[in-house]
Amino acid sequence: MNDKLAFRLVTAVSIVVFLVIVILQSRIITVFPVGSEIPSWVFFLPKLNAMINGTCSVLLLISLYQIKRRNIQAHKILNITTFILSSLFLVSYIIFHATGIRTSYGGEGAIKAFYYFILITHIILAAVVLPLVLLSFYSGLRMNVARHRKLVRWSYPIWLYVTITGVIVYIMISPYYAL
Template sequence: MNDKVIFRIITAISIFVFAVVLILQSRVISLFPPGSEIPSWVFFLPRLNAIINATCSILLVASLIQIRSRNIKTHKILNIITFVLSSLFLVSYIIFHATGIQTTYGGAGAVRYIYYFILITHIILAAVVLPLVLLSFYSGLRMNVARHRRLVRWSFPVWLYVTVTGVLVYLMISPYYTF
Protein backbone atom coordinates (compact mmCIF):
# COMPACT_ATOMS: atom_id res chain seq x y z
CA MET A 1 0.00 0.00 0.00
CA ASN A 2 1.21 3.47 -0.74
CA ASP A 3 1.12 6.50 1.55
CA LYS A 4 -1.99 7.92 -0.11
CA VAL A 5 -4.02 4.77 0.63
CA ILE A 6 -2.76 4.64 4.21
CA PHE A 7 -3.65 8.30 4.72
CA ARG A 8 -7.19 7.63 3.43
CA ILE A 9 -7.55 4.62 5.76
CA ILE A 10 -6.33 6.68 8.73
CA THR A 11 -8.73 9.49 7.80
CA ALA A 12 -11.65 7.06 7.51
CA ILE A 13 -10.87 5.39 10.85
CA SER A 14 -10.51 8.77 12.58
CA ILE A 15 -13.79 10.10 11.18
CA PHE A 16 -15.60 6.86 12.06
CA VAL A 17 -14.35 6.86 15.67
CA PHE A 18 -15.18 10.56 16.07
CA ALA A 19 -18.71 9.99 14.68
CA VAL A 20 -19.31 7.02 17.01
CA VAL A 21 -18.24 9.06 20.04
CA LEU A 22 -20.45 12.00 18.97
CA ILE A 23 -23.44 9.71 18.51
CA LEU A 24 -22.88 8.16 21.93
CA GLN A 25 -22.57 11.57 23.58
CA SER A 26 -25.87 12.61 22.02
CA ARG A 27 -27.50 9.54 23.66
CA VAL A 28 -29.08 8.50 20.33
CA ILE A 29 -27.95 4.90 20.77
CA SER A 30 -28.01 2.80 23.93
CA LEU A 31 -26.78 -0.77 24.33
CA PHE A 32 -29.59 -1.44 26.76
CA PRO A 33 -33.24 -0.61 26.13
CA PRO A 34 -34.84 1.89 28.52
CA GLY A 35 -35.88 0.19 31.74
CA SER A 36 -33.51 -2.76 31.36
CA GLU A 37 -30.91 -3.48 33.99
CA ILE A 38 -27.32 -2.53 33.20
CA PRO A 39 -24.82 -5.25 34.20
CA SER A 40 -22.80 -4.37 37.31
CA TRP A 41 -19.43 -4.71 35.49
CA VAL A 42 -20.30 -1.65 33.38
CA PHE A 43 -20.00 0.59 36.43
CA PHE A 44 -16.33 -0.37 36.82
CA LEU A 45 -15.46 0.86 33.32
CA PRO A 46 -14.75 4.52 34.25
CA ARG A 47 -12.23 3.36 36.86
CA LEU A 48 -10.76 0.89 34.37
CA ASN A 49 -10.45 3.72 31.84
CA ALA A 50 -8.57 5.85 34.38
CA ILE A 51 -6.24 2.93 35.15
CA ILE A 52 -5.62 2.40 31.44
CA ASN A 53 -4.95 6.12 30.91
CA ALA A 54 -2.55 6.27 33.87
CA THR A 55 -0.72 3.22 32.54
CA CYS A 56 -0.52 4.78 29.07
CA SER A 57 0.92 7.98 30.55
CA ILE A 58 3.67 6.02 32.28
CA LEU A 59 4.38 3.96 29.15
CA LEU A 60 4.59 7.08 26.96
CA VAL A 61 7.17 8.65 29.26
CA ALA A 62 9.09 5.35 29.41
CA SER A 63 9.00 5.22 25.61
CA LEU A 64 10.46 8.72 25.41
CA ILE A 65 13.25 7.74 27.79
CA GLN A 66 13.99 4.66 25.68
CA ILE A 67 14.21 6.52 22.39
CA ARG A 68 16.46 9.15 23.95
CA SER A 69 18.68 6.26 25.06
CA ARG A 70 18.57 5.05 21.43
CA ASN A 71 16.84 1.83 22.46
CA ILE A 72 14.59 1.64 19.39
CA LYS A 73 13.33 -1.91 19.98
CA THR A 74 12.07 -1.16 23.51
CA HIS A 75 10.66 2.17 22.28
CA LYS A 76 8.63 0.35 19.63
CA ILE A 77 7.41 -2.30 22.06
CA LEU A 78 6.30 0.31 24.61
CA ASN A 79 4.46 2.29 21.94
CA ILE A 80 2.70 -0.79 20.61
CA ILE A 81 1.61 -1.74 24.15
CA THR A 82 0.42 1.84 24.72
CA PHE A 83 -1.50 1.81 21.44
CA VAL A 84 -3.17 -1.52 22.32
CA LEU A 85 -4.12 -0.21 25.76
CA SER A 86 -5.48 3.01 24.23
CA SER A 87 -7.54 0.89 21.83
CA LEU A 88 -8.92 -1.11 24.78
CA PHE A 89 -9.69 2.19 26.48
CA LEU A 90 -11.65 3.30 23.42
CA VAL A 91 -13.70 0.08 23.40
CA SER A 92 -14.38 0.40 27.14
CA TYR A 93 -15.30 4.07 26.74
CA ILE A 94 -17.71 3.26 23.93
CA ILE A 95 -19.34 0.44 25.90
CA PHE A 96 -19.82 2.64 28.97
CA HIS A 97 -21.27 5.56 27.05
CA ALA A 98 -23.46 3.31 24.91
CA THR A 99 -25.36 2.34 28.08
CA GLY A 100 -26.88 5.79 28.28
CA ILE A 101 -25.46 6.39 31.77
CA GLN A 102 -25.07 10.11 32.33
CA THR A 103 -22.52 11.67 34.61
CA THR A 104 -22.56 15.27 35.77
CA TYR A 105 -19.85 17.23 37.52
CA GLY A 106 -21.09 18.62 40.83
CA GLY A 107 -18.22 20.85 41.92
CA ALA A 108 -18.60 24.57 42.42
CA GLY A 109 -16.51 27.72 42.30
CA ALA A 110 -13.11 27.94 40.64
CA VAL A 111 -12.67 24.16 40.64
CA ARG A 112 -15.69 23.87 38.35
CA TYR A 113 -14.03 26.13 35.76
CA ILE A 114 -10.78 24.20 36.06
CA TYR A 115 -12.67 20.91 35.57
CA TYR A 116 -14.45 22.15 32.46
CA PHE A 117 -11.25 23.62 31.02
CA ILE A 118 -9.50 20.26 31.48
CA LEU A 119 -12.52 18.36 30.13
CA ILE A 120 -12.97 20.54 27.03
CA THR A 121 -9.28 20.52 26.12
CA HIS A 122 -9.19 16.77 26.77
CA ILE A 123 -12.13 16.15 24.43
CA ILE A 124 -10.78 18.36 21.64
CA LEU A 125 -7.30 16.88 21.79
CA ALA A 126 -8.64 13.32 22.08
CA ALA A 127 -10.34 13.87 18.73
CA VAL A 128 -7.10 15.20 17.21
CA VAL A 129 -4.73 12.60 18.66
CA LEU A 130 -5.99 9.49 16.86
CA PRO A 131 -4.92 10.46 13.33
CA LEU A 132 -1.66 11.89 14.70
CA VAL A 133 -0.85 8.64 16.51
CA LEU A 134 -1.80 6.49 13.53
CA LEU A 135 0.36 8.57 11.18
CA SER A 136 3.23 8.50 13.69
CA PHE A 137 2.94 4.72 14.00
CA TYR A 138 2.89 4.25 10.27
CA SER A 139 6.00 6.39 9.81
CA GLY A 140 7.80 4.74 12.71
CA LEU A 141 7.02 1.20 11.60
CA ARG A 142 8.21 2.02 8.08
CA MET A 143 11.38 3.46 9.63
CA ASN A 144 10.74 6.82 7.98
CA VAL A 145 12.59 8.45 10.87
CA ALA A 146 12.51 12.06 9.61
CA ARG A 147 8.73 12.00 9.09
CA HIS A 148 8.19 10.08 12.34
CA ARG A 149 10.12 12.72 14.30
CA ARG A 150 8.14 15.57 12.73
CA LEU A 151 4.85 13.89 13.59
CA VAL A 152 5.88 12.85 17.10
CA ARG A 153 6.72 16.45 17.98
CA TRP A 154 2.93 16.90 17.95
CA SER A 155 1.49 13.46 18.64
CA PHE A 156 3.56 12.69 21.75
CA PRO A 157 2.63 15.77 23.83
CA VAL A 158 -0.99 15.62 22.69
CA TRP A 159 -1.28 11.89 23.46
CA LEU A 160 0.39 12.37 26.85
CA TYR A 161 -1.89 15.32 27.65
CA VAL A 162 -4.98 13.28 26.73
CA THR A 163 -3.95 10.32 28.89
CA VAL A 164 -3.04 12.49 31.90
CA THR A 165 -6.16 14.66 31.67
CA GLY A 166 -8.29 11.53 31.27
CA VAL A 167 -7.15 10.48 34.73
CA LEU A 168 -7.73 13.99 36.11
CA VAL A 169 -11.24 14.13 34.67
CA TYR A 170 -12.03 10.77 36.28
CA LEU A 171 -10.61 11.83 39.66
CA MET A 172 -12.57 15.07 39.59
CA ILE A 173 -15.94 13.63 38.49
CA SER A 174 -15.93 10.26 40.29
CA PRO A 175 -17.14 11.69 43.63
CA TYR A 176 -20.29 12.81 41.79
CA TYR A 177 -21.17 9.46 40.23
CA THR A 178 -24.68 8.42 41.17
CA PHE A 179 -24.33 4.75 40.29
Protein backbone atom coordinates in the same frame (compact mmCIF):
# COMPACT_ATOMS: atom_id res chain seq x y z
CA MET B 1 0.60 -0.16 1.49
CA ASN B 2 1.51 3.18 -0.03
CA ASP B 3 1.35 6.55 1.76
CA LYS B 4 -1.81 7.66 -0.04
CA LEU B 5 -3.71 4.53 0.94
CA ALA B 6 -2.44 4.77 4.52
CA PHE B 7 -3.58 8.39 4.76
CA ARG B 8 -7.03 7.46 3.45
CA LEU B 9 -7.30 4.58 5.93
CA VAL B 10 -6.22 6.80 8.84
CA THR B 11 -8.75 9.43 7.76
CA ALA B 12 -11.55 6.85 7.49
CA VAL B 13 -10.80 5.26 10.88
CA SER B 14 -10.55 8.68 12.55
CA ILE B 15 -13.87 9.84 11.10
CA VAL B 16 -15.68 6.61 12.02
CA VAL B 17 -14.40 6.72 15.61
CA PHE B 18 -15.32 10.40 15.91
CA LEU B 19 -18.84 9.78 14.56
CA VAL B 20 -19.42 6.81 16.86
CA ILE B 21 -18.47 8.90 19.88
CA VAL B 22 -20.62 11.86 18.76
CA ILE B 23 -23.60 9.55 18.23
CA LEU B 24 -23.13 7.97 21.66
CA GLN B 25 -22.75 11.33 23.38
CA SER B 26 -25.91 12.62 21.73
CA ARG B 27 -27.85 9.59 23.01
CA ILE B 28 -29.13 8.74 19.55
CA ILE B 29 -28.20 5.11 20.19
CA THR B 30 -27.95 3.24 23.49
CA VAL B 31 -27.29 -0.44 24.01
CA PHE B 32 -29.70 -0.74 26.91
CA PRO B 33 -33.26 0.52 26.50
CA VAL B 34 -34.39 3.22 28.94
CA GLY B 35 -35.50 1.61 32.18
CA SER B 36 -33.61 -1.66 31.66
CA GLU B 37 -31.05 -2.84 34.18
CA ILE B 38 -27.43 -2.14 33.30
CA PRO B 39 -25.01 -4.93 34.30
CA SER B 40 -22.94 -4.04 37.39
CA TRP B 41 -19.60 -4.54 35.58
CA VAL B 42 -20.37 -1.52 33.38
CA PHE B 43 -20.00 0.79 36.38
CA PHE B 44 -16.35 -0.34 36.76
CA LEU B 45 -15.44 0.85 33.25
CA PRO B 46 -14.67 4.50 34.15
CA LYS B 47 -12.19 3.33 36.80
CA LEU B 48 -10.72 0.85 34.32
CA ASN B 49 -10.39 3.65 31.77
CA ALA B 50 -8.54 5.82 34.30
CA MET B 51 -6.19 2.94 35.10
CA ILE B 52 -5.55 2.37 31.40
CA ASN B 53 -4.92 6.10 30.86
CA GLY B 54 -2.54 6.22 33.82
CA THR B 55 -0.66 3.20 32.54
CA CYS B 56 -0.44 4.76 29.08
CA SER B 57 0.97 7.97 30.57
CA VAL B 58 3.74 6.04 32.30
CA LEU B 59 4.47 3.96 29.20
CA LEU B 60 4.70 7.08 27.03
CA LEU B 61 7.20 8.64 29.44
CA ILE B 62 9.29 5.45 29.51
CA SER B 63 9.10 5.29 25.72
CA LEU B 64 10.51 8.81 25.46
CA TYR B 65 13.30 7.86 27.85
CA GLN B 66 14.10 4.76 25.76
CA ILE B 67 14.25 6.61 22.45
CA LYS B 68 16.51 9.27 24.01
CA ARG B 69 18.82 6.36 24.91
CA ARG B 70 18.51 5.16 21.29
CA ASN B 71 16.85 1.92 22.38
CA ILE B 72 14.59 1.68 19.34
CA GLN B 73 13.33 -1.83 20.09
CA ALA B 74 12.15 -0.93 23.60
CA HIS B 75 10.64 2.31 22.25
CA LYS B 76 8.72 0.37 19.62
CA ILE B 77 7.45 -2.26 22.08
CA LEU B 78 6.36 0.40 24.58
CA ASN B 79 4.51 2.40 21.93
CA ILE B 80 2.77 -0.66 20.51
CA THR B 81 1.74 -1.66 24.03
CA THR B 82 0.48 1.86 24.69
CA PHE B 83 -1.44 1.84 21.41
CA ILE B 84 -3.08 -1.50 22.27
CA LEU B 85 -4.03 -0.21 25.73
CA SER B 86 -5.40 3.01 24.21
CA SER B 87 -7.45 0.90 21.80
CA LEU B 88 -8.83 -1.12 24.73
CA PHE B 89 -9.63 2.19 26.44
CA LEU B 90 -11.58 3.30 23.37
CA VAL B 91 -13.61 0.07 23.33
CA SER B 92 -14.32 0.37 27.06
CA TYR B 93 -15.24 4.05 26.67
CA ILE B 94 -17.65 3.24 23.84
CA ILE B 95 -19.26 0.39 25.82
CA PHE B 96 -19.76 2.63 28.87
CA HIS B 97 -21.23 5.51 26.91
CA ALA B 98 -23.42 3.17 24.85
CA THR B 99 -25.34 2.42 28.05
CA GLY B 100 -26.68 5.97 28.16
CA ILE B 101 -25.25 6.57 31.65
CA ARG B 102 -24.61 10.26 32.22
CA THR B 103 -22.80 11.84 35.13
CA SER B 104 -22.73 15.54 35.93
CA TYR B 105 -19.88 17.23 37.73
CA GLY B 106 -21.07 18.54 41.08
CA GLY B 107 -18.21 20.82 42.08
CA GLU B 108 -18.71 24.57 42.40
CA GLY B 109 -16.75 27.75 41.76
CA ALA B 110 -13.19 27.78 40.47
CA ILE B 111 -12.79 24.00 40.70
CA LYS B 112 -15.79 23.58 38.39
CA ALA B 113 -14.22 25.94 35.84
CA PHE B 114 -10.94 24.02 36.13
CA TYR B 115 -12.77 20.70 35.64
CA TYR B 116 -14.55 21.90 32.51
CA PHE B 117 -11.35 23.41 31.11
CA ILE B 118 -9.55 20.07 31.57
CA LEU B 119 -12.54 18.12 30.21
CA ILE B 120 -13.03 20.28 27.11
CA THR B 121 -9.33 20.35 26.19
CA HIS B 122 -9.16 16.60 26.85
CA ILE B 123 -12.09 15.89 24.50
CA ILE B 124 -10.87 18.17 21.70
CA LEU B 125 -7.30 16.87 21.84
CA ALA B 126 -8.48 13.24 22.08
CA ALA B 127 -10.23 13.74 18.74
CA VAL B 128 -7.15 15.39 17.24
CA VAL B 129 -4.62 12.86 18.49
CA LEU B 130 -6.03 9.71 16.88
CA PRO B 131 -5.03 10.50 13.29
CA LEU B 132 -1.70 11.92 14.48
CA VAL B 133 -0.90 8.75 16.42
CA LEU B 134 -1.95 6.52 13.52
CA LEU B 135 0.21 8.48 11.07
CA SER B 136 3.11 8.48 13.56
CA PHE B 137 2.84 4.71 13.89
CA TYR B 138 2.70 4.25 10.15
CA SER B 139 5.84 6.35 9.64
CA GLY B 140 7.65 4.72 12.54
CA LEU B 141 6.86 1.17 11.51
CA ARG B 142 8.00 1.96 7.95
CA MET B 143 11.20 3.39 9.47
CA ASN B 144 10.58 6.75 7.85
CA VAL B 145 12.40 8.38 10.76
CA ALA B 146 12.34 11.97 9.46
CA ARG B 147 8.56 11.95 8.96
CA HIS B 148 8.03 10.04 12.21
CA ARG B 149 9.95 12.69 14.17
CA LYS B 150 7.95 15.53 12.57
CA LEU B 151 4.65 13.87 13.46
CA VAL B 152 5.72 12.87 16.96
CA ARG B 153 6.60 16.49 17.81
CA TRP B 154 2.81 16.99 17.81
CA SER B 155 1.33 13.57 18.54
CA TYR B 156 3.47 12.71 21.57
CA PRO B 157 2.70 15.74 23.78
CA ILE B 158 -0.97 15.67 22.78
CA TRP B 159 -1.26 11.93 23.48
CA LEU B 160 0.49 12.36 26.83
CA TYR B 161 -1.78 15.30 27.72
CA VAL B 162 -4.89 13.27 26.81
CA THR B 163 -3.84 10.29 28.93
CA ILE B 164 -2.92 12.44 31.94
CA THR B 165 -6.06 14.59 31.75
CA GLY B 166 -8.17 11.46 31.37
CA VAL B 167 -7.01 10.40 34.83
CA ILE B 168 -7.59 13.91 36.23
CA VAL B 169 -11.12 14.03 34.79
CA TYR B 170 -11.90 10.63 36.33
CA ILE B 171 -10.55 11.62 39.75
CA MET B 172 -12.55 14.83 39.71
CA ILE B 173 -15.87 13.32 38.56
CA SER B 174 -15.69 9.93 40.31
CA PRO B 175 -17.43 11.16 43.50
CA TYR B 176 -20.46 12.03 41.37
CA TYR B 177 -20.94 8.67 39.66
CA ALA B 178 -24.29 7.15 40.58
CA LEU B 179 -23.84 3.59 41.73
